[in-house]
Amino acid sequence: MARTAAEIRRSNVFVVIRALHARKAGVSRRELADVTGLSSATVSTICTELMEFGLISEARRLRAAAGRPTAQLILDPNHGVLIGVDVAETYVHVDSFDASLTAMTSTELAIDVHDRAPELVVCRVREAILVETARHADSRLLSIGVSIPGQVDQKGGASVFAHNWDWHNVPLLQMLGDAFEAPLYLENPLKAIALAELWSSADRSNQTFVSLNLGTGVGAGIAIEGALLRGRTNSAGEWGHTTLVADGRACRCGSRGCVEAYIGAPGILQTLRELHPESRILHGDDQTQTIEALAAAVRSGTPEALDVLEVVSHQLGLAMASLVNLLNPDAVIVGGWVSRRLGPDLLERALPHIRTHALPTPVNAVSFEVASDRANSVSLGVAILALEGYVNSVSDGYANEEVQPLRGWLH
Amino acid sequence: MARTAAEIRRSNVFVVIRALHARKAGVSRRELADVTGLSSATVSTICTELMEFGLISEARRLRAAAGRPTAQLILDPNHGVLIGVDVAETYVHVDSFDASLTAMTSTELAIDVHDRAPELVVCRVREAILVETARHADSRLLSIGVSIPGQVDQKGGASVFAHNWDWHNVPLLQMLGDAFEAPLYLENPLKAIALAELWSSADRSNQTFVSLNLGTGVGAGIAIEGALLRGRTNSAGEWGHTTLVADGRACRCGSRGCVEAYIGAPGILQTLRELHPESRILHGDDQTQTIEALAAAVRSGTPEALDVLEVVSHQLGLAMASLVNLLNPDAVIVGGWVSRRLGPDLLERALPHIRTHALPTPVNAVSFEVASDRANSVSLGVAILALEGYVNSVSDGYANEEVQPLRGWLH
Numbered sequence: 001m002a003r004t005a006a007e008i009r010r011s012n013v014f015v016v017i018r019a020l021h022a023r024k025a026g027v028s029r030r031e032l033a034d035v036t037g038l039s040s041a042t043v044s045t046i047c048t049e050l051m052e053f054g055l056i057s058e059a060r061r062l063r064a065a066a067g068r069p070t071a072q073l074i075l076d077p078n079h080g081v082l083i084g085v086d087v088a089e090t091y092v093h094v095d096s097f098d099a100s101l102t103a104m105t106s107t108e109l110a111i112d113v114h115d116r117a118p119e120l121v122v123c124r125v126r127e128a129i130l131v132e133t134a135r136h137a138d139s140r141l142l143s144i145g146v147s148i149p150g151q152v153d154q155k156g157g158a159s160v161f162a163h164n165w166d167w168h169n170v171p172l173l174q175m176l177g178d179a180f181e182a183p184l185y186l187e188n189p190l191k192a193i194a195l196a197e198l199w200s201s202a203d204r205s206n207q208t209f210v211s212l213n214l215g216t217g218v219g220a221g222i223a224i225e226g227a228l229l230r231g232r233t234n235s236a237g238e239w240g241h242t243t244l245v246a247d248g249r250a251c252r253c254g255s256r257g258c259v260e261a262y263i264g265a266p267g268i269l270q271t272l273r274e275l276h277p278e279s280r281i282l283h284g285d286d287q288t289q290t291i292e293a294l295a296a297a298v299r300s301g302t303p304e305a306l307d308v309l310e311v312v313s314h315q316l317g318l319a320m321a322s323l324v325n326l327l328n329p330d331a332v333i334v335g336g337w338v339s340r341r342l343g344p345d346l347l348e349r350a351l352p353h354i355r356t357h358a359l360p361t362p363v364n365a366v367s368f369e370v371a372s373d374r375a376n377s378v379s380l381g382v383a384i385l386a387l388e389g390y391v392n393s394v395s396d397g398y399a400n401e402e403v404q405p406l407r408g409w410l411h
Numbered sequence: 412m413a414r415t416a417a418e419i420r421r422s423n424v425f426v427v428i429r430a431l432h433a434r435k436a437g438v439s440r441r442e443l444a445d446v447t448g449l450s451s452a453t454v455s456t457i458c459t460e461l462m463e464f465g466l467i468s469e470a471r472r473l474r475a476a477a478g479r480p481t482a483q484l485i486l487d488p489n490h491g492v493l494i495g496v497d498v499a500e501t502y503v504h505v506d507s508f509d510a511s512l513t514a515m516t517s518t519e520l521a522i523d524v525h526d527r528a529p530e531l532v533v534c535r536v537r538e539a540i541l542v543e544t545a546r547h548a549d550s551r552l553l554s555i556g557v558s559i560p561g562q563v564d565q566k567g568g569a570s571v572f573a574h575n576w577d578w579h580n581v582p583l584l585q586m587l588g589d590a591f592e593a594p595l596y597l598e599n600p601l602k603a604i605a606l607a608e609l610w611s612s613a614d615r616s617n618q619t620f621v622s623l624n625l626g627t628g629v630g631a632g633i634a635i636e637g638a639l640l641r642g643r644t645n646s647a648g649e650w651g652h653t654t655l656v657a658d659g660r661a662c663r664c665g666s667r668g669c670v671e672a673y674i675g676a677p678g679i680l681q682t683l684r685e686l687h688p689e690s691r692i693l694h695g696d697d698q699t700q701t702i703e704a705l706a707a708a709v710r711s712g713t714p715e716a717l718d719v720l721e722v723v724s725h726q727l728g729l730a731m732a733s734l735v736n737l738l739n740p741d742a743v744i745v746g747g748w749v750s751r752r753l754g755p756d757l758l759e760r761a762l763p764h765i766r767t768h769a770l771p772t773p774v775n776a777v778s779f780e781v782a783s784d785r786a787n788s789v790s791l792g793v794a795i796l797a798l799e800g801y802v803n804s805v806s807d808g809y810a811n812e813e814v815q816p817l818r819g820w821l822h
Contacts, residue, residue: 008419151772160772208642220737224635231619231739233776241770242733246656246726255732255768315657321666322653326631326737328642357666359652361562361571365644 012038013391015205016046017055017075021101022202026059026072035202047073053394054079055099075100080140082386083182084379085129086189087148089113089164089216092125094132095379099142101199101387103380107132116165122175130179141182143390145382147192148172149217151235157186160235163217163252185382185389189213190237192381194221194228197333197371199384207330210323211371212239214316214336214343216287218260222327240264244319262315265291265338271311276304288337295341313346317353321363324354328362335371343370423449424802426616427457428466428486432512433613437470437483446613458484464805465490466510486511491551493797494593495790496540497600498559500524500575500627503536505543506790510553512610512798514791518543527576533586541590552593554801556793558603559583560628562646568597571646574628574663596793596800600624601648603792604782605632605639608744610795611783618741621734622782623650625727625747625754627698629671633738651675655730673726676702676749682722687715699748706752724757728764732774735765739773746782754781 015036020027027035033043050056057076061069079099086093091111096104109128111121125146133141150162157173173184187195194211198204206226213219218240222229229236240260241253248257249267261267265287272282272294281297281304283289297305320332334343347370355363371377426447431438438446444454461467468487472480490510497504501522507515520539522532536557544552561573568584584595598606605622609615617637624630629651633640640647651671652664659668660678672678676698683693683705692708692715694700708716731743745754758781766774782788 151770161770208640222737224640229619229635229738231773232741233739233772235770235772236737236739238736238739238770238773241736242653243729243768244654244657246659246729248657253770257729318654318657318668325649325652326633326647327640328644328647328649330643357654359562359572359646359649359664361644361646362642362649 010392010395012036012042013046013050013395014388016043016050017387017391018199018205019202020056020073020075021199022205024074024100024102026074028062028070028072030070032073049395055391077102080142081133081136082142082383082390083129083132083144084376084381084383084386085125085144085146086192086376086378086382087111087121087125087146088189089149092128093376093379094128095376095383096132096136097380097383099387101380101383103376105132105135106376106379107135116167118159118165118167118170118172118175121165122172126176126179129176133180141180143182143386143393144180144184145192145379145384145386145389146172146176146184146186147189147378147382148186149189151233152186152188154186154230154234157184159186160233183386183389183393185385187382187385189378189381190219190221191228191230191234192221192378192385193335193371194223194237194381195384196377196381197221198223198226198228200372204331208327209329209331209333210239210327211333211335212320212339214263214334214338214346216265218264218336220323239319239323242319242322244315259315259319263312263319263338268294268308268312268338272304272308275307275311279304281305281308291338291341295345298342298345309342309345309349313349314353316346317350318357320350320368321354321357324358324362324366329366331367331369333369333371335377339370421803421806423447423453424457424461424806425799427454427461428798428802429610429616430613431467431484431486432610433616435485435511435513437485439473439481439483441481443484460806466802488513491553492544492547493553493794493801494540494543494555495787495792495794495797496536496555496557497603497787497789497793498522498532498536498557499600500560503539504787504790505539506787506794507543507547508791508794510798512791512794514787516543516546517787517790518546527578529570529576529578529581529583529586532576533583537587537590540587544591552591554593554797554804555591555595556603556790556795556797556800557583557587557595557597558600558789558793559597560600562644563597563599563602565597565641565645568595570597571644594797594800594804596796598793598796600789600792601630601632602639602641602645603632603789603796604746605634605648605792606795607788607792608632608782609634609637609639615742619738620740620742620744621650621738622744622746623731623750625674625745625749625757627676629675629747631734650730650734653730653733655726670726670730674723674730674749679705679719679723679749683715683719686718686722690715692716692719702749702752706756709753709756720753720756720760724760725764727757728761729768731761731779732765732768735769735773735777740777742778742780744780744782746788750781 033040058071059074063069077098077100082097084095093108095106107128151160153160159167159170159172197211209223211221220237220239241258243257244259245257249261251258251261281293444451469482470485474480488509488511493508495506504519506517518539562571564571570578570581570583608622620634622632631648631650652669654668655670656668660672662669662672692704
């Protein structure tokens with residue numbers, strides 16, 4: 001909790017950048033002070049510094065009825081390019097963003113599910129990034145963010161453990177790094193999604209919330225009063241591996257009865273097989289096809305699909321109620337590829353279960369939402385991480401100045 | 412996340428006070444700067460202010476081999492008295508602390524379990540506080556902290572909901588307040604215990620940890636990187652009402668399968684009754700006597716007691732593993748009256764279950780501890796809350812000075 005002047009200054013810089021990002025049309029220094037709670041002098045000094053290295057610029061000046069025109073500040077899209085890389089089991093998706101975090105172009109390459117060796121996956125990821133950066137060869141490449149499933153050692157740039165490929169301590173950034181001049185930053189999709197959510201609106205940026213990711217795996221990104229919760233070893237958020245049914249179904253983590261074993265896509269398939277083994281909704285072990293068929297069958301009111309939806313909604317509701325009781329958050333946001341297919345139907349049916357199982361005080365205070373279906377919140381999240389890394393690197397010069405005069409950044 | 416200069420200064424004041432509290436023998440300004448990470452100038456200015464209003468003083472001066480003697484600073488025990496009040500279902504326990512948070516005297520009065528009406532409980536609480544403050548009539552009463560079970564509206568000073576008495580929105584501080592000149596502050600025992608833990612050592616003060624309270628009710632106080640997690644409506648930490656067994660035992664919260672329904676004292680009694688209905692360990696519905704008899708029977712190796720302990724340890728282990736996976740904490744500390752009787756035996760047997768069910772990365776990073784058996788961590792916790800309130804009130808004059816020169820507190 002001890003905050004040095006340098007840390008506070010750094011944190012306030014990001015408060016200002018987030019506020020600018022949430023107001024793409026431009027915002028005056030005075031409005032920035034109002035919305036951030038920082039003093040006008042602090043905002044003004046931070047803006048001057050950020051303009052000096054080019055991340056923000058004056059979009060235009062608004063002429064008031066009387067007095068001087070007011071400069072409208074924006075994150076300058078022309079300052080350079082940020083790359084966000086979403087590495088999944090079956091694909092690598094790369095998005096380019098301008099420096100105001102607007103998505104520009106994207107590249108997606110398939111990854112063969114049998115190519116599990118780190119060298120093969122890394123080769124494919126490198127290829128996708130190179131294709132994508134070549135599109136913006138005229139611009140300055142600021143930095144690259146990479147998301148990889150599983151547990152990530154952010155500082156070491158390594159994949160500590162990835163279930164899907166059975167990777168252990170793969171030095172990912174080192175393996176990738178030689179090909180690029182820009183610095184690389186690593187995270188997992190859960191934290192990337194939560195970062196994207198934190199930056200998505202002015203309201204969100206100070207909240208305590210949980211972004212749920214419903215997919216093959218299940219997990220959560222947790223933000224506490226506007227800051228990503230990393231935990232001691234950057235593995236916070238493993239909501240999929242909290243117990244839902246003591247001694248229940250075997251989970252791929254080695255434990256039993258985990259949330260993921262029920263509401264992860266393979267868990268939903270298992271429930272469908274248990275309830276309706278002959279169902280035409282089942283497409284063998286193909287998760288994507290089966291979940292899509294389930295979503296279509298729900299929409300057409302097929303009884304067996306509604307059966308499954310009811311069971312899964314109940315399980316989801318219980319697991320969400322636990323989160324609400326434990327963390328008393330402002331919001332729980334449901335996302336991920338299963339949610340993109342089934343989210344509104346799932347959440348609608350989960351709500352009564354949440355209300356039955358959660359305590360009145362926290363459940364009346366929380367809002368439940370289905371994540372907006374924006375392009376790729378994982379790649380956006382790691383692009384934000386890359387932007388943070390970039391800002392930290394250019395403002396490193398100020399970081400060791402604690403005893404020096406503060407250039408007014410603090411008051 | 413936006414931090415104004417006033418908020419930062421306030422936060423740094425508490426960083427210094429916590430550091431002084433963790434070093435009762437006295438500490439120099441230079442050492443304070445080292446341990447807090449704050450600059451010497453910030454520490455020096457904060458210390459000067461705190462000395463001006465008398466909370467800290469120079470204990471003595473250490474003479475170095477060469478040079479000037481170094482002042483050793485301490486929280487001044489003579490500055491005044493803090494009162495911590497622990498209101499439970501069957502008693503009210505009041506501790507007096509000096510301003511360095513050393514316990515002095517205490518008063519405990521029984522509360523008749525049938526006297527559930529707020530007026531009756533408040534009357535008993537007021538009486539206990541008056542008895543205790545009368546002992547220190549010669550000293551200045553700084554402030555009073557009150558802990559009450561259930562959900563608490565800290566700002567409104569009200570008990571929002573207390574299961575045990577079926578209270579709803581009882582304006583507790585208003586009912587108590589007339590009798591005392593000092594300000595009163597309200598919290599629940601879970602957060603009080605976590606506050607006491609946060610202040611217990613220099614190591615703890617920056618950690619992410621969970622203090623479990625095992626008693627009739629079950630809950631957790633959560634600290635995130637050195638700050639108490641309150642949540643949106645100050646009800647974070649209801650770990651007892653997270654699901655352990657979907658659709659399991661009825662819980663007094665109205666839900667089913669909650670952690671509390673298994674490892675709360677009534678849940679342990681129920682397990683004992685289910686496994687060994689004729690057991691001599693059972694003392695009807697008397698929780699205290701039965702848990703004490705169970706602890707004694709465990710120590711003497713009675714098979715039926717070991718049976719029960721094994722089941723409860725397994726349930727506790729699962730529920731703790733969920734916390735470890737979700738929050739990736741530095742420490743989980745087991746406390747509460749059930750833990751005081753059974754804690755080491757329970758934790759020892761729970762550990763293998765935690766290791767089986769938690770993910771390797773977070774479980775290898777966390778330390779599990781049984782809370783030290785110190786006098787009354789609840790009353791200490793609310794006395795700390797009272798101290799925080801006192802410091803905030805005396806430094807309120809500085810809070811509105813953001814645009815003014817900062818008196819050097821920040822650099």
